[in-house]
Amino acid sequence: MSDTSPRNPTAAQQMLADALLRSVGGASAQLVVSNTSTDSAMSEMGLVATSFGSVIVSPVVMRKLRPTWQEGNQSKWELFISATSVEEQVGALDLASAQSLFAMTLSVIVGEQSYLIEAIASNEAFGQIFLYRLLLREQRQQAV
Numbered sequence: 854m855s856d857t858s859p860r861n862p863t864a865a866q867q868m869l870a871d872a873l874l875r876s877v878g879g880a881s882a883q884l885v886v887s888n889t890s891t892d893s894a895m896s897e898m899g900l901v902a903t904s905f906g907s908v909i910v911s912p913v914v915m916r917k918l919r920p921t922w923q924e925g926n927q928s929k930w931e932l933f934i935s936a937t938s939v940e941e942q943v944g945a946l947d948l949a950s951a952q953s954l955f956a957m958t959l960s961v962i963v964g965e966q967s968y969l970i971e972a973i974a975s976n977e978a979f980g981q982i983f984l985y986r987l988l989l990r991e992q993r994q995q996a997v
Contacts, residue, residue, distance in 0.1 A: 866978040908954070908958075913932055973986070
């Protein structure tokens with residue numbers, strides 16, 4: 854008996870990545886983003902207060918990178934994000950691409966800790982992205 858279901862054959866790597874992230878303790882992360890409607894001249898001049906929103910992506914897995922052993926350096930982390938989840942959020946926010954979403958992200962919150970994005974990479978197979986990797990560093994608390 855043959856499988857005649859109308860599934861996309863190139864989505865297999867996305868399904869595999871989602872299953873892998875969930876099976877190794879996939880959590881969720883909150884991307885703190887600036888408002889997407891900052892196109893007016895008043896907002897460019899700073900006359901309109903910038904609003905912020907949050908975007909939840911899941912499943913994600915986080916791992917700590919090797920320490921650099923230098924005094925004063927912050928810990929670096931790598932966050933693996935499901936491309937399926939990112940694509941859903943890009944569609945919901947009506948953005949052009951995942952790079953647009955990450956460009957407007959001000960910080961990433963995992964658990965109770967806030968992180969800043971240093972670099973973004975993606976893994977792809979057969980021309981389709983199945984995983985995003987964010988290089989993060991811990992956000993220092995500002996003295997008030």
